Amino acid sequence: MGAGLGIHLHVEGESVVHKLPAHAKLVGLVTFVLLVVALPRDAHSARAALLLVAGAVVVSTRVPLRHVVSRLVVEVPFVVFALVLPFVATGPAMRLGPFTVSRDGVEASIALLLTATTSVLMAVAFATTTSSRDLVRALQHLRLPDRLVQILAFMVRYLGVVGSQAQRMKVARDSRAFRARSLGSWPVIASSAGALFIRSYERGERVHLAMMSRGYTGRMPVTDPLSATGRDWAVAHVPAVLALAALTAVYAA
């Protein structure tokens, strides 16, 4: 059953990173990534240093390495693009083994790989240490528009419900000897998707009724507000401060 994709990301733990309040972590993460992206293209050593910082954060979460590596798959499109870049970019050429490649392309490729890996590692460190519930609370705390937060919260809750409904429909289809083999089976799949959409829409209406019945007035009540001490904020921003230091050093040189 599709028991909710978000659940597989989060890994319970007791590390420093797990214990930081989610909103402080989130701000720290976004600041860090923005600073990494702001590094000039040829600042490879600064980038490599920040990659080590991200690696250190991941290690400090004490999440099993295998789990982290499998999450790095999201980076694959960037890696593919980075590998292609030296061959398609223009500008002065250089030799790399048997190939002639663009020097600018190689530079850009290294920068892209380092930036992407650093950012993804940091994002994985955040995702593995923050439950979906805390993520929603953090966004609510950070004053993201309430409607967006609610959409996200309902997605987290109902992804599994809709997923298992889709699975049941597939089983029912297959039980009547349906096999998706040719183009001819597409209309069947399309109408299943349509039915799933309508069912989800109707469920949405029923959920809304249930909410109204318990006095919902348009805003989700904050029952358990997040709080962070100055120390929490400081710890959450250690990577960002290091990134700022790297950025300053690069521009000063």
Added chain:
Amino acid sequence: MSTAVLDVRGLAFAYPDGHQALFGVDLHVHRGERVALLGPNGAGKTTLVLHLNGILEAGAGAVAISGLPVTRENHLEIRRRVGIVFQDPDDQLFMPTVRDDVAFGPANLGLRGDDLNTRVEAALSAVGMQDLADRAPHHLSFGQRRRVAIATVLAMEPEILVLDEPSSNLDPASRRELGELIETLDVTVLMVTHDLPFALQLCERAVVLSGGIVAADRPTRDVLEDAELLRTHRLELPWGFTG
């Protein structure tokens, strides 16, 4: 007699598409009663239930809860007084954890901090689910989810608990446990059900709604023994219960 907890007078309602679901319903439920609302599919049971807390507005007639008329201005208080537990717990449980979900209603009423926690703990222990407070609703069994759905409504300390098909989709043991649970609750209950033995077990009185009117309002045993009445309104005891 004291003011009825639930007082429905001459309630009629037609949906915007012109389909008329209720043609003048009268129903009075007093404190401490457990009343079964029986009727075939399409009899208007759900339509009636949605009038009790003002989700639908009466076309004609009136609904009052402990003397307070169901009107737009009174919605929040009415929704506190009337706790509806819907049939599919997945519709009712929409928050990330059981605790958040039980807190949703009382928090909408303005409770915070210790008051809120006390309510949540009390509601969860009333249904025997206090140990699962931090679980996600989709990680619970169906029977557990139905209990939590009841807790979400109990946390609002309602004057009347309205249960929509409480025994549906439950295995026999969960159904029995739910029956035992409902018997322990010190609250007025209106129970919409097709499960006639369950109605007999829990409710001393039964109301048959059919074709948008109240066709019978009698002790449950009387209703179930009236074969003619049951047949007319497409109600049937399961095989083996008749004779």
